[in-house]
Amino acid sequence: MLSKNRPVDSRRSVLLPDGTVAPGAKSRMEEEFLLEALRWMMKSRLYDQRVIALQRQGEFGVYSPGMGQEASIIGSAMAVDPARDWMVPQYRELMATVHHGLPLEVITAQYLGKIGPARIPDGVRVLPTQVSIAAQLPHATGLAWGLRLRGEDSVVIAYIGDGGSSEGDFHEALNLAGVVKAPIVFFLQNNQWAISTSRRVQSATRSFALRAAGYGLEGAEVDGNDVMAVFDVTSEAIARARSGGGPTLIEAVTYRMGFHNTTDNPSRYQDPKEYEEARSRDPIERVQKYLAALGLWDAKREAALTEELRDENERALQLARSASVPRPEDVFANVYQDPPPRLVRQKAELLDGHDA
Amino acid sequence: MLSKNRPVDSRRSVLLPDGTVAPGAKSRMEEEFLLEALRWMMKSRLYDQRVIALQRQGEFGVYSPGMGQEASIIGSAMAVDPARDWMVPQYRELMATVHHGLPLEVITAQYLGKIGPARIPDGVRVLPTQVSIAAQLPHATGLAWGLRLRGEDSVVIAYIGDGGSSEGDFHEALNLAGVVKAPIVFFLQNNQWAISTSRRVQSATRSFALRAAGYGLEGAEVDGNDVMAVFDVTSEAIARARSGGGPTLIEAVTYRMGFHNTTDNPSRYQDPKEYEEARSRDPIERVQKYLAALGLWDAKREAALTEELRDENERALQLARSASVPRPEDVFANVYQDPPPRLVRQKAELLDGHDA
Amino acid sequence: MTQRNIVEAINSALAEEMEADPRVMVLGLDVGKLGGVFRTTSGLVERFGAERVVDTPLAEASIIGASLGLAIAGMVPVAEIQFLGFTAQGFHQLGPQLGKYRQRSRGRYHCQVTIRAPFGGGIKSPEFHSDAVEAQFVQTPGIKIVMPSNPYDAKGLLLEAIRDPDPVLYCEPDRLYRAGRSEVPDSAYTVPFGKAAVVREGEHVTLVAWSAAVELCMRAAEKLAVEGVSATVVDLRTLVPLDVETLCAQVVKTGRCVIVHEAPLSAGFGAEISATLMEEVFYDLDAPVGRVTAFDVPFPAASLEDHYLPSLDRVVAAVRRTMES
């Protein structure tokens, strides 16, 4: 029997919750790079805080913050090359897509209901956020497969959640990726929740990374609150994919420190103790502690950077706000290259205030 | 990293292709029981041969024979209890369903296009054959879950192929089964083919049984041409499920010795050498050799049993043939408990030779 | 009698029936402690326990497919698909499997399964959440399709659905969930399938709708009354079975008809209504039957939904045109 209790190879970890490095652990991430990571993680947290406030005032669309998951989001994004690699998000990786070249004002414009201004600019190798859970994974596999067929040396990183891992699309996409040797890394953020549904009832598996073997992929589990380990594991997987070594499934074990989205109320289902415990493993604080111990971080620097990032975020928000608002006829935009006569007529009817 | 090259726990095997028992191997199957298994396996092979001939003459519907897979089909069926357990077939396990209590004339009538006479009799715990690949698996999980909720001590055995293992339904059904601790055994017949698609391009996994761990199930790989090993592995899994130990995924490694179905022509895609090699591992011959060595089998007994089984099969065929043929209004049978007025009218129109 | 909105009416139906019939269970995403994203299952897990109110993994096909199996085991599952648009992920289990199972088993098995799902625009949901795809399931016969528009019907039709031996797709108008309360009995009662409701009687034109569009038609009728046009409003309540009789009788009375729905025009269920009227009452029509629907494009960004969905102005304008022809 293949026991369900066979051990998982250990969860990769470098930077411990207290800001010290695990005994014997080493990372590819140098200090300067880590400061850069911290910058992005803080930017993400600050953006979340800002737009949640805005949403409460009715100005922002339904929004899912990445709070608590910044190490996963940024550590993975820093391992891919925006100039040649592609990123396929679900929806909670907003700042990863920004790191990958999507201007913050563009993705912000999307949440403000804009159309044209929310278009991903040409040349930015990011697919749109995906609300239909796991539907992005077959796309990602096809994209990676196609890049290989076209002889490009690009790799795809595709995001998915613990909830999304239960969808049939997850299975089909990973299996196909193994068969066609697609250059792809599936990055599963296990944040312990799918809305109110606990990881414990999402699957009886001990580790989602164990699924890799069932598709002939490499698998890895990593402390998703440890930006150094996330970066390392993802970098290795990307390098392997790029050199023809096939796909990897990475499970980043993290915790959703916010609500599911701005319509959610976790107090109905979340144990406050669990939440408090998760806070003690905050991915940002541990980096700050680590850098502080090296003399590279202190309250002053934090205040300065916070202000700088707030300004950056605010500029993006202003740009998004001032971008053109949708016109009624945008209902008909971007459906077909050449709209069929029926649509042309419907559009005219809408504009005339008439109907069919 | 969880290596994709981690070894699979060994494939279970008792009875070797040459009819000897593997060194040190033991089976729960006693000689008498093995004779019974041989009977059913031969019955299956003879039935296949008969109806393929009939199909060639245009009397039988599209049919997928079980040739080469008799050890998997019968060994697994003998491990479940028709009086309390449920069987959920795909379509190639016809003789397993017969072993489970479905009269051969009933399932034969289905292939002859009959309606009423093809109804699974009340009390027979078999679901209908499923043409929509893998769609039966969520049903099977739900059924097992429901049996547990209703406090019955029944177990479900559900069949699936190597091809079917790629469908999203496979993933969703196995994952849910793990979560709700459904008393179920998923029996995957890996016969190396999905129509013309080779196992090699169906998945990059070394073993489908490896998938069990990804759902928190037990997993086992077994020589699917070895009826003793199949029976043993399945019996253990059934016992575990019955005692609350949760689901198992069994991969029976076998070979499809016939065509996919009666419309198929394997010469377009199959390597004749591979086929010949598979024939040398015939599941029936090895049992006959084993029993012959024990003095329990010889040409005379074979001839006598063959004749007896042919007669049995022929009687079922005659019963199915003489059963009532469908009437036009059967188009409307069994859709709703109480047909809505629109259907009542459509039925009247059909019978009047009118239409809507 | 208590005043209830649709959320409360549904919750009350579920609670009643779980109390009355121990085989009834609720499953789906977040139906447990959260009580569903719209709170329709609120309080049920506390009352009936986690074995009968089950948060499932995020996998629609298995929610629907497992419900089929649960029904064969003798349970009476009421499954929630978080939004109707996500039935797409379980389409093969809903239309082809649930719908055909009685037929393909030659009547040996039937599927006493209810699939509930909210849908519809007007609440600025993210993409896929608003899609009105009810007509797709009319093309997979074997399923009944139920479209309540108000609290009373919501409870009565849901109880009828749960008790129906055949599979039922029960679509909930999320825009109206909390739009208002009305009298809903505390005890159990059913509203039969296949009986349209004439929710307003008029002389000049018949408006035909279901689900949230009924409310829109009522508003249109009021506005039209001011201009002297008196409109009948027919709430179909169920698309399968379809109450052809009431539909035709009302249209014959007024001679004119406008159909309103939230799904795109082409091949929406409005087409079926129009075609049916063509076949049944052609000679009684004083003007061509009109349709006011969403346009033939995917549901757009929430910021555009008001331009996409049938509006009061569009309904009124269509009626005016019908009156003039």
Added chain:
Amino acid sequence: MTQRNIVEAINSALAEEMEADPRVMVLGLDVGKLGGVFRTTSGLVERFGAERVVDTPLAEASIIGASLGLAIAGMVPVAEIQFLGFTAQGFHQLGPQLGKYRQRSRGRYHCQVTIRAPFGGGIKSPEFHSDAVEAQFVQTPGIKIVMPSNPYDAKGLLLEAIRDPDPVLYCEPDRLYRAGRSEVPDSAYTVPFGKAAVVREGEHVTLVAWSAAVELCMRAAEKLAVEGVSATVVDLRTLVPLDVETLCAQVVKTGRCVIVHEAPLSAGFGAEISATLMEEVFYDLDAPVGRVTAFDVPFPAASLEDHYLPSLDRVVAAVRRTMES
């Protein structure tokens, strides 16, 4: 020019386009050595290699979803779903994803993807293989829906589909695959979308159909001619875009119309045709538009298909009734 049946016409279109455009690739179940279960892809893997003609795992959603990704990478995938009924397994990737991708990406990405699938009754297939579910995809806008009925159109429409920057669902009438050969040019040519063909001109009644039902209508027209009823037959060719102009012009000429399709009656695409005629040419109709379709039940066992599908007798009877009213 060569005489070709539909299988050969499709095969020729695929070979031509793969030769002309290295981005074109074929993927699906058994499309390689087997050449597809109906042999439409026969010889392609030998000619273009296993990287461009790919036997995929048995998983429809990933075949369709991966095609979307392949298109974004710059390939031009032509995916085969073994039978149209099995698009149900990939429904969410076909309607909601392929159909919406251009819109949801604000035009940044489009999906030059063709999904081919055989369908239709009359060849005694096992269950699910015959289901005519085309109307379902009309309710997921963004997809074009193509329904060839003869070898010439099969090739020209397929080339048009492959070159179309938008996603196309191309449905093949399996009953007619080898029903007869006709002239099909060896070289590449296209048949435009949204142009119905008037395949027979008559005076008294217009028969409207697509795919295999066109052949049925032609037989009915011949039979009716004997009784002195002269019928026009319109082959819609594509359901999206729909050629409302030709449709209306032909029906206005004859004043009478019968629509024939293999899908169930309720909410089939015939309803859309009837409703469109209601709206566009009501005052030119001499009789109500009729429909001859399959019944509102799931496709039955193959032994019953002749009673389920629209038959020559039913079409002729419907025309007679239309002529009398």
